[in-house]
Amino acid sequence: xxxxxxxxxxxxxxxxxxxxxxxxxxEDASTDMDRLLDHRPVKGMMxxxxxxxxxxxxxxxxxxTAADKGIHTTKVEAPEGGALPQLLAPxxxxxxxxxxxxxxxxxxxxxxxxxxxxxxxxxxxxxxxxGLGIEPTPGYxxxxxxxxxxxDLVEAVAVAAEERKSAICLFIDERS
Numbered sequence: 151x152x153x154x155x156x157x158x159x160x161x162x163x164x165x166x167x168x169x170x171x172x173x174x175x176x177e178d179a180s181t182d183m184d185r186l187l188d189h190r191p192v193k194g195m196m197x198x199x200x201x202x203x204x205x206x207x208x209x210x211x212x213x214x215t216a217a218d219k220g221i222h223t224t225k226v227e228a229p230e231g232g233a234l235p236q237l238l239a240p241x242x243x244x245x246x247x248x249x250x251x252x253x254x255x256x257x258x259x260x261x262x263x264x265x266x267x268x269x270x271x272x273x274x275x276x277x278x279x280x281g282l283g284i285e286p287t288p289g290y291x292x293x294x295x296x297x298x299x300x301x302d303l304v305e306a307v308a309v310a311a312e313e314r315k316s317a318i319c320l321f322i323d324e325r326s
Contacts, residue, residue: 165207172208179212183219186317209323216319222248222311225321235296238320239270242307249314258306258313265306269299 169176175197182192197205209225216223224241228234243266250259293299304320311318 175208176211180215183216183221187219206323209321213321220316222316222318223321227323227325229325242266242303245307245318246310249310256313258310262306262310265303269303
């Protein structure tokens with residue numbers, strides 16, 4: 151095919167002119183988002199595939215779709231090696247702040263904010279002999295174990311969003 155007329159545009163995350171063969175996936179995800187806003191159960195979605203098949207492009211499309219539906223979203227690129235907590239904490243804080251701006255802070259938002267504070271308390275900064283950190287308040291997301299605390303934190307933020315008649319979607323793209 152002549153390169154000038156070839157619709158394929160190689161490049162990481164670049165939207166091609168056509169997302170061929172992805173209609174069903176996008177429609178299923180959109181339906182799940184609608185169910186989420188109707189407070190119906192949904193399962194998370196994981197996109198798997200070889201490098202260069204368009205996972206990031208589909209993820210970007212779904213992120214825009216969720217935002218267009220009024221869902222509070224976050225999108226992070228997580229490198230291998232476990233930096234996910236440091237990437238998610240500020241994004242979840244941003245979502246809580248946006249929820250809080252909708253009306254005066256409620257009990258659920260204060261609970262989610264406390265869970266976030268507890269979650270980030272495990273990150274200690276040490277410069278020479280001086281160490282800084284935040285002491286957790288007993289409650290949610292305060293064990294220091296990522297596998298246990300992250301679900302608690304996400305649940306607390308999701309419950310706060312539900313109280314505002316909204317929802318959250320986390321879009322995590324693995325960076326290699």
